[in-house]
Amino acid sequence: MFLINCPYCGERDQSEFKAGGEAHIERPKQPTELSDDEWAEYLFMRKNIKGIQFERWNHAHGCRKWFNMIRDTSNDEIKLIYKMGEKPPKG
């Protein structure tokens, strides 16, 4: 069970959270202008990285806020947590 440092509530047990998949996949502003392939990319295609992955988490049983997490999916080590809307750190 991870110990997740909610950017608003502090350290909480994983059971209070829901994972929301890969982060920074922005919903296209103009879906109608996309080809079927481009739309499929947005809808279904995922990096599914082994290693450093950027993802979304929600403090579902706490403040209900979404935030971003950088986690090493090869050993589940949480590297960094930052709020929604904040730009991911480079490198």
Place this chain on the structure above:
Amino acid sequence: MKNKYSIFSLIKNAFSYHENWQKAWNDPQPKKEYDAVIVGGGGHGLATAYYLAKKHNMKNIAVVEKGWIGGGNTGRNTTIIRSNYLWDASAGLYDHALKIWEGLSQELNYNVMFSQRGVMNLAHNLQDVRDLKRRTHANRLNGIDAVYLSTEEVKKFCPIINTSPDIRYPVLGGTLQRRAGTARHDAVAWGYARGADEMGVDIIQNCEVKGIKRNGDSVEGIETTKGFIKTKKVGVVAAGHSSVIANMAGIRLPLESKPLQALVSEPVKPIIDTVVMSNAVHAYVSQSDKGELVIGAGTDDYVSYSQKGSHQIVEGTLNAILELYPIFSRMRMLRQWGGIVDICPDASPILSKTSVKGLYFNCGWGTGGFKATPGSGDLFAHTIANDEPHKLNAAFNLNRFVSGDLVDEHGAAAVAH
């Protein structure tokens, strides 16, 4: 020619204190070039190689495995085998596999212990009942043996289930596929390996793929920890790690790799002699020949390659087990482990060509790949050999995610595992 396995060969070898058994498979170094290379030495990969050699006469082929064969999900799953799927495409795929299972031990001269003890799926609410009936009707019309059972019939078939109407989620009915059952997971990988090896397939263990060499739109070979291997056809069967390989080839897949956990109890004398699955309360249980209760838990909701899952998943599963089998409260968990499964948005696999010529993917089996092993290998071999899918796996192409023509096996209509 390998020496045949039988009670007689056992007796014969007993006299020489079993000193003269041959290797089940060899441990070769990779050649410079192969006609095809299968990436991933799990059941599906080894079966693919076996059928490429057996049915498509491709003998100059290799299976490369980063660890030891059968060390991935093949050796980590709860070994449930069934074909009672809802959609025609799925039913076709899984029943093709089930038919091969029925003669596999003889085919491989290796006892895979396929035991047709039946698989029962339980309904716990009215929608479950509708869904299971719908599936049963579809199965029947697709020629798959499946019957709908009343609560009383469920109790009769598996007396230890708590079918009291007073429990939180009473058993309202269920379905039964008698031809379904379990098999010995390791034996499947080992049996196919032995068979493939006998036909000249190179099984190369501890050989990790580091890159996929492309020449424009076609495959030229693979970079491995044992050097470059030239080949025009690469079949990737790397459950869990499919996306990792795909990224090497510069393509993306609609997959998420998640932890799936399972556990076994200490061994006890026979107490349950069928497989019971309940989607609504999420409990899957059978008993191994050794006597252990084999229990499948669910997946976590986050991506992970760590082969560890969270405790709440295991706890949740055992909650459900004790809801349905209160007599197991004093049984003890002996071992618990995790695997990595790659899951498709529609909970159906991908057995498909890709945008890269000569690159084929067999993935996305989610929590239920084991049961398909022989069929998957057979159809994937066909796809690789002919550069064209077999009609039974045509629906499981990559393009369905663009067109929207998904094979949605979600919900109670498709119980995982």
Place this chain on the structure above:
Amino acid sequence: MLNYTSPIKEVKKYSGLTVSEISPLMKLNLRGKSRDFLTTIGQNINIILPLEANTSASSENYTAIWLSPDEWMLVSNRTVNKENNDYEIEKLLFNKISKTNLGSVTDVTDQLVMINLSGEKIFDLLSTGSPFNFNDFRFKKGSSTQTLLAQIDVIIHHNQINSVNLFVRRSFSEHLMSWINDSASRL
């Protein structure tokens, strides 16, 4: 005339723990982000909404519990009349906040049931069903948290020494009470 029924029937006493529902209490959910929102609330009910996570603020009549950076729960400190459900303060704030688009004001009086736990064994009870770390919480009067108790979402408010208020959604309250009584019986 409609009568008032509360989901929880009786007060329960255990060694070192008393469990009781307190009702009716007016409860408002307040949401907003802007400065104006905060000041308007402040002016009208003379409470400064706490900005620090996991804390609360009280005035003579109300207590405001932090729920998230833009969400608070306002609870009346004393029970209100069962005969009607016109809450002056709700009308006032709705006009000053919702109507002017400063944020939202929503009556959640019956969305949540408040269960009071008192006695020295409160945290022994909570530790049997909540993953939250109460080590600091238990020594800080006014601290609050949202977490899980017996898999149910709860808001926990440490209103005074040896007294904690649990807020739980009404439809879950009887189940939670049953669980609490079961667990408390073994303390």
Place this chain on the structure above:
Amino acid sequence: MSQNLRVKSSNFIDETSRISFKFNGKTYYGFKGDTLASALLANDIHLVGRSFKYHRPRGIMTSGSEEPNAIVQVGNDKAITEPNVRATEVEIYNGLEAKSQNCWPSVNFDIGGINNFLSPLLPAGFYYKTFMWPASFWEKYEIAIRHSAGLGRSPTKPDTDIYEHRYIHCDVLVIGAGISGIMAAKTATKNNLNTLLLDEKNELGGMTIYQNSEKFKIDNKISSEWLNDEIEELNKLDNLEIKTRTSVAAYHGYNYLLARENLTDHLSKDEKENKVRQRLLKIRAKKVIVATGSLERPLVFNNNDRPGIMLSSAVKKYADYYGVICGKNNIFFTNNDTAYESAISLLKKGINVHCIIDIRENSNSSIVKEAQDLGLKIYWSHTIVDTHGYKRLKQISIMELSKDGQSFANSNKIVLDCDCLGMSGGWTPAVHLFTQSGGKLKFREKDQVFIPNKYQSEQVSIGSCNGDFELDEIIKNSSDILKDFLKIEKTGFDNINVETSKETSKKNIWLLPSDKIVGKTKPFVDYQNDATAKDIKLALREGFRSIEHVKRYTTTGMGTDQGKLGNMHALGIIADTTGVKMGEVGTTTFRPPYTPLTFGTIVGRNVGEYFDIFRRTPMNDWHINNNAEFENVGQWKRAWYYPRGNETMYEAVQRESKATRESAGILDASTLGKIDIQGSDASEFLNRVYTNAWSKLGIGKCRYGLMLNEDGMVYDDGVTTRLGENHYIMTTTTGGAANVMGKLEDYLQTEWPELDVYLTSVTDHFATATIGGPNSKKILNKLIPDLDLSDENFPHMSFKEEKIGKINCRIMRISFTGELSYEINIQASYGKSLWEQCMDAGKEFNITPYGTETMHLLRAEKGFIIVGQDTDGTMTPIDLQMDWVVSKKKYDFIGKRSLYRSDTMREDRKQMVGLLTNDPNTVLEEGAQIISELNQTPVKMLGHVTSSYFSPNLGKSIALAVVKGGKNMMGKKLFIPMEDKTINVTVVDPIFLDKENKKLNA
């Protein structure tokens, strides 16, 4: 004969309290403090069980949780009998009943014993090679195999015990209360860290607590005395919690650990009364100190499994701790000094020790000298080549080893009598928890052990689990590690004076040579699973090279002891046979739990009524009092139907439906999700989440909305009402409520943060009573006389804020049945009262309460869909023929783009239609498949029946279905193929009743 094997010298056994227990039906006596194992040994019982595969007689080998052989069935009450319990872990109590397992008819005479003679035919993996003929006969063989496999028996009645969970958050967790654990706990606590100390035994102090040798002194006190004083001090400290009988099962990431606290297993039946049996501790520690000690290794030689062959440390513990003599004529066999300690201990108690067999050439450590001074005969560089005695060790044969240890110096064989052999192959650090946590090991050549190398989390290992075996090292290194780990200046153990006997020579041979060829021997590596060294060699010969392969092929380490004793030897034998370095063979992964964990403990109180949450509406009591049957919908229990007298469901539903259409019915709709939406962008928000347009909806008006997933498939639906300019109340399906709320918050927070919208769930705040039917207006009028209910003032799809008495309520005139109907939403606390008043007001109109089943029927008559029943995640609004609710003008909404993909635009997709059976009395089965042509193969299925009822109001059977290309099939004849018959149906419009909506304004 009982008790004649006791020596008076133990401080840990209360010889004044005699305890009687049963073993295999016979009554024996022991003392308080005994384990079942020590009590049996005291009664001269060594034969306790039978092995898994060969059914060989087995005895007690150890004194702890690593015991592979002495596992028994405890208790014979069907509800609380427990299989596979280690006799070495059972503390005896009055009334304890235990029996041997895996033997029939008895442990003394076991039919299964023939397997031992068939063993030449049963090498590792034999079952992969046979039972294949005749084909499909496997299940028959399997029955036999299954019955000879398995160990104990599962209970057959529900458990009567109670289990509990407890969450603990501490600064420091210390695992293991041996000497180093005690040091750690004291140091941490004294530095004001709140500390938790756990030990699996019932006493603190580990092995040192009964170490009475003058050779081992700390601070000039005999080590056991010194430790005793330390423990006494420890017990005085506060902010330290000590738990005995508590075994750590799993060490997960982020220092999350699970431990099992055993509370009543050592108590007699009446002492147990209403006590929690076991508690699962869910521990979150800032820092973890692992002090789990080490396990003594057996030696692998021919027939090393006979009853009477034990670990040397166990022989010592039984004598020193329990005061029990394991044998009248003892021999020790060793490759290190440990056995000497044991031997001396026995000698000093006047117990006969015949000799020590040591594979080393010599040793001049002080403890060895002491043994020699006591006149103990030592056979240097000798090994045991065979043992004799079937149910109890009688003799051993030894030979002198050659220099390289692989063969013999000469052919002389000496046969020695003995009834107890204490063996010691050195020690293996208990690194299981460390590796579970993700820690990496390194191999130490000098004494062939794996020790912690890289730590994953805030943790450290100290004492012998960290590879420190000598007393002085343990104290010095532990102290240094603690200082560094806890960042403190001193520990209080910094420079204590320690006297100890240093081991001076080591020698290790994983598989000791025999004068027979390996094939003829049985050198056991895994005792419980009967895996021998020759099995491992066979596996290697057959090409299984990886340790995981060998393990699985030979089942080494797969027993209930998880190979705590044998795994190292398996690795060693693989290394030796394949010529690979030990460190490079790698270790097998230690999987949780460390010791088997009871399901009940993991589950705790999440059983029975607490298995899952039970949500109730404010009217729930009324439903119960009025004989309602309930349906599970999500976590809710909803009134399903209200049978009168002995009505069947069908009869009740027919009555309820008819009554509602003819006069009035009332439904508890409180479970519908309700979301309060406020903010200046509320309308825009709705435009984006629903398929239809919202901006123009008038204040006080209601509108039906359909919500899609981004993949274009129907996700949820419900009526949303505009309460004010920027204020809406949205209703969702009962099951979908939480998900919809979550999804909307997600979009607001992550995709559209620019929108000024606030969502608040008010599902539980309101109770909802829906009164419908031609007389519903009259009933409402009685409740609120001064409300003008005319169509002009209160038209269909509109809303009023009203008062019933003094209580505010919201009334929506909306309909899911096609009847004129009003949905009254009132604050939940008044819900029950509202319901009762509706019933009173409706009495004269025979108002009839109806449940979900009737609701489903009524809406089906009107062709209204139920998301989740008529849709399955593959239906678009177009498929549902609900184009009318999909705005063509709107630029975008969730899922819009997906409706324009090649497949979703296909004309021949499955589409919602109505079906009528040719025989109006035949009611179709929901889920039944639909075809257009008979006897075709393969059968082409067009779709299935989603909803089906007999409509009392239409006097015929009706059904909703999805059919490929159904849109253009109106009037077409289709077939429903059932097992026994084929039903003819006709495709019709899905609206069966009142197409013109006359009833809505009746």
